Amino acid sequence: MTVTETSRDEWLCECGCGRRWLLTRGSVGVDGGELRFVAIPTAHNGERLWWMAIEVGADRWALTRTWLKDNNISSQSLDLAASPLCKVGPFDGAPGLAMARAELLADAAVKTRLFAAHDLVMRHHPSIRAHLDPETGRDFSFKMPDCVWSQAPQDRSPRNQLNFAERGEQLFVRALFAVPVSDGDELRVGLWVEVSREDFFSLLNVWDDPAAYVAVKLRGVVENSLSLGGRDVQGDAVTLAPRNADECLFFAASDDPRADALLKTGISVRELDALIAEVRRAMTKQSTPPGSAGAR
Ligand SMILES: [Zn+2]
Known part of the structure; x- marks a missing residue:
């Protein structure tokens, strides 16, 4: 399997809506190696989002935000503070694990690896697939x-x-x-x-x-x-x-x-x-x- 899920937890939404989203962890095979990921799919006001962190190197994680609008999927990298994952392990106690967005954008090789992993999770993680295709x-x-x-x-x-x-x-x-x-x-x-x-x-x-x-x-x-x-x-x-x-x-x-x-x-x-x-x-x-x- 390209994508292996190792745990499924619930994450209480921090916006106060009371909903409990899936918090999924696992690994994805890219270029012969296994990259760990942590992801939370959410949806508010009809906008379906998917927050993810991927370990792009030893103790170096990159954060992404992906959203579905009018049947188009867009994604971007972001700083840890802009992601709800900042309050989730391993980042809650060690924010230094996350790369800054500017640092990531300056490293073409890491960026390529990040989005290769991102797309594999999107295509092969059943919960993410279902989330982006709710119909x-x-x-x-x-x-x-x-x-x-x-x-x-x-x-x-x-x-x-x-x-x-x-x-x-x-x-x-x-x-x-x-x-x-x-x-x-x-x-x-x-x-x-x-x-x-x-x-x-x-x-x-x-x-x-x-x-x-x-x-x-x-x-x-x-x-x-x-x-x-x-x-x-x-x-x-x-x-x-x-x-x-x-x-x-x-x-x-x-x-x-x-x-x-x-x-x-x-x-x-x-x-x-x-x-x-x-x-x-x-x-x-x-x-x-x-x-x-x-x-x-
Ligand atoms: Zn909410």
């Missing part, structure tokens, strides 16, 4: 109920669409299982839930009536097989409700205490990659449509 990194959805997917395409109902599906007498709606993450964001997985005929048609009737739609509350049973935290949610009895008039239904509660805790309490950002890996594994049985997991 695809945290939104997933099953295309259809498993029992519909298992039908031959010509046997599937022509009335099936993005949020509604049927198989014989069985009726299904799609809803987002949203897991809050300690960094203030959430992981969303679109799952199909079997509902009663009465609920299905009452939902259809208000689908284009925002005021009535936001008052909807449905009960149903999860139809897709998905392991979350090592437990399959298929067969769970759940409550669905919209959050607002612009998005599809969400899971409001689950009768299973572990699934309900995931919905209400969420997870630490440290656990996010493991949960995403579980979701990706489940998704391979149906191909994932690109983007718009929350679209109505």
Whole structure:
């Protein structure tokens, strides 16, 4: 592996927003050597940042700040005092480990090594990649109920669409299982839930009536097989409700205490990659449509 992660910690944001970002440490292979790194991805007001320190020589670290704006990634080197990493080990007790920006810019070889390492971490660190690509990194959805997917395409109902599906007498709606993450964001997985005929048609009737739609509350049973935290949610009895008039239904509660805790309490950002890996594994049985997991 080009990039090896050695520890995952949480870092309480210093701006007072209360969010806990990932603090990741590891090493990256450059020119036959291993360079250590420390990184914190953050996001405020829609601006996704990634702060990093890279050990470009023995006890010589360089600091970078990288940000995503309008789908363009920019990065710059900076002085330690301008980075939140100044309050994180090893710099909190030894600020002299960090090169000054002016010193770095004057050393072309070190600068080249720094940005080679920077780009490798960006491309090969799963958490950094997901952070810079939030559209695809945290939104997933099953295309259809498993029992519909298992039908031959010509046997599937022509009335099936993005949020509604049927198989014989069985009726299904799609809803987002949203897991809050300690960094203030959430992981969303679109799952199909079997509902009663009465609920299905009452939902259809208000689908284009925002005021009535936001008052909807449905009960149903999860139809897709998905392991979350090592437990399959298929067969769970759940409550669905919209959050607002612009998005599809969400899971409001689950009768299973572990699934309900995931919905209400969420997870630490440290656990996010493991949960995403579980979701990706489940998704391979149906191909994932690109983007718009929350679209109505
Ligand atoms: Zn903050």
